[in-house]
Amino acid sequence: MKNYGKCMVLAFVMIFTLAGCSKVDTMQETRQQTFDEQVDAVVESMTLPEKVGQLVMIGIHGTELNDDSRYMLNQYHIGGVLLFDRNLQSAEQTTRLTAELQGEAQKVPLLIGLDEEGGTVVRGKSFITPPPSAQSLGTAGDNTQAEAWARRTGEQLAKLGFNVNFAPVADVGDSSRDFSRDPQVVKKFVAAAAQGYESAHMIYTLKHFPGIGKGQVDSHIDRSNIIATKQQLAEEDLLPFKEIISQHDTEDFMVLMSHLIYPEIDASNPASLSPEIQTKLLRQEMGFNGVIITDDLEMGAVSKYGDFRQLGVQAVLAGADIVLVCHEYPHETDVYLGLLEAAEKGTISQERLNESVKRIVRMKLLRGNSPR
Template sequence: MELTEPQRKEIGQHFVLGFHGTEISEEALSLIRTYYVGNIIIMRRNVSSIDQLQKLILQLQSAAKASGHDQPLMIGIDQENGLVSAFSSTHTKTAGTQFPGAMALAATGSLETAQSITRATAQELAMCGINWAYSPVADVNSNPLNPVIGVRSFGDDPIKVGHFARAVSDALTESGVAPCAKHFPGHGDTSVDSHHGLPVIDKTLVELEANELVPFRTLVDGKEPVASVMTAHIAMPKAFGNDIPASMSSSSNIRLLREKLCYAGIIVTDCLEMGAIVDNYGTPKGALESLIAGTDIAMICHTYSRQVDSITATYEAVLDGRLDFAQLEISGRRIRQFKRRFARNWEAVLSKKELPSQALLEKHARLSKDAYLRAITLLSDPKKTLPLPINSSILLLTPTIQSLNPAVDDQGVLKTKDGVLRNTAGPSYLAMASVASAYCQLNHVVYSKDIIINEESIRDVSAVIFVTRNANQSDWQIKVLQKLIETLPHDTKVVVLASCGPYDLQASNVIRQKVAYLASYEFTKPALEAAVGVIFGDHRAQGTLPVQLSDDNVRSASS
């Protein structure tokens, strides 16, 4: 017995798959033509320019129509802004505008700013043919040691996180781009990265209700529920009674999200090639089990063989009755409604779209710059160190680049094809040094745990700008900073910039008494440039801290 063509068409709609290259590949064509895959995710590797991306998406949609698809493709992208910005320009490509991410936006304190940034983002995405953004992040970052969420979250207050996530969701929807709230039921209180292992959140359902679920409830309630929700590869044994990842759990998908939160929109998994799934189940089983557990769309971003194996495993499960095809058809009706709203029709996706004009991109750049400036937060400055004097001798120390997690890595070509680190400064820190050099006589040094600081090299320095990057998870940075302070002449000014999470000095009270302490919330080029403007007095630090730090002495000094 074999599946009918309509059945294979139906199954194809329940996957969102990625491919490699900046041109349509034979593998991508195979997925669309042979397996009727109805949804494609665009990765950073698929983007080299706005014009190129627009042409690529037009080719994808044309291939779908020519292959007999009933509706256009949903074209999704990880565009949270900030550190997760697959569409944004980098030092190697000119594409979309780099806008602030979640925690930076929350630091502005302005829901209006979050919405205006999101509308601008959606406008650029839509002009390229993207109709689905995997945003907003609705995770409450209650664990400062969280290796994968961190500044991708709007903060640690579940009510405020809900308000900002709702603002982003509404702005995307109004702009014709489908939002996707993630990572349900909440990835904020983990110390394990699900890209590498299976995190366990040891909370009861009552505890989840009080924290993790608050933003998601805000997003699914009301007149305009968020159009889609992405599920996390996290285990919650106390809440669900087993160690099955939420993405593969009917307790999470059906009993909690569908029944308890009354959600009727699209449920999509996070990528099923992450370590939490691959190492414990394998991608094909993960995909199948997620569909059985009530998922509408299974995401597989990278490997063609795993994508095909997952689809064929679904074929087999339908044929032998493990997966009820009637259940898929009910889910399929939700997908068709989703597509009618956001992919619309063939005329809409195949018509020639205008590229963003230079005037529009310049307008968006100004909007972004203003938001970044308003996000910079002065956490403390007990010695009134800021602003630093112009035309003085300044030592800038930035950390050697280390991998944070696969969601935010690849902010530049850091390694050769042989895996050798080739640019230890990182392009954003080099851009920061370039901007800072206009204010002072700058010496830029990339530091590692093995750096040797001698008195001779710093004797004539007026001030030091010491940049950290998640130093609360890499304490060698703090050890280098401590050694530096001990070696410096006592009247040397020291500024510490936390260029990712704002938690870096929360356990270092002695250091905080000696330095000015700033947070930029991300190490993107415009964030670091905004921080330089504050450090040298061109702008006032206006941001407020979106998280509570463990020591009450660390608070927003600019509020």
């Protein structure tokens, strides 16, 4: 995995040369740079609007690159795209679309993702073999099947041009999306799935931190509280996340933040907007130094309680690296413009902005070029 990524880094940095340098000079300089220096050089070559664009992942409309989606990607320097069934018709069309999207990438690859969990949450069923639900895999008790399905799914998605899957679900609960109500079982199956995605060179996404298995309200509709003590969360809900964070390279996966409120940690803010949960718990206490991404900001749990120009800023100030806005172009535009204004005014400092951009660029250069 590491060797594959480093080879792709060299190839990609050679393609996207820095302004003012000849190709020969840049290639010679790249060979002498450490990987961290390569990341720094890419980030330093970005304008402020380009940096802000890396913090936003959007949904688009249509089954091909059109004027609207091209405008969003180029005007706002968007760093990632999440596709849905509305974008997918066939393997050939999807492969063409992801290639067209990637052709609009500026300096680093786009993150192009899909929600292919299995069970009820699958996309492109006519040409992507749908995995079994997490619950059915967990009930069967054979975690090697979780690994095998993750590898198979990752390989299918990579051939179609995706480099991110928004799976596996690491929640401890009894829905069809959860492996089990037993945290030890969930830990084992999530670790197996992680191994499968890594074998397929597919960035995966642990969700929904710090766990929504105890939730009673669908966060697509509204926000609610998770009633659990810090000890309960630590011994149950956080266990699968801890396992992957401690045992796997952080460039291999993202952690997606839930929109629920955990009163024992932060009684005022949902996890996606909480410094206590993102920066203090996940970053400082659990030691995660990879990419944090929010759940979709258009979900009722947050969109009912804030303005899109402010929600993205709140999320980044809380610790998020990427904000996800999946459906409406005006909302996506507002999130980007809100972040840009905050960066220009210093509400989001240059240091804070660069921290996120470096994490994102590092992941993209190491893992963003999935083989087809």
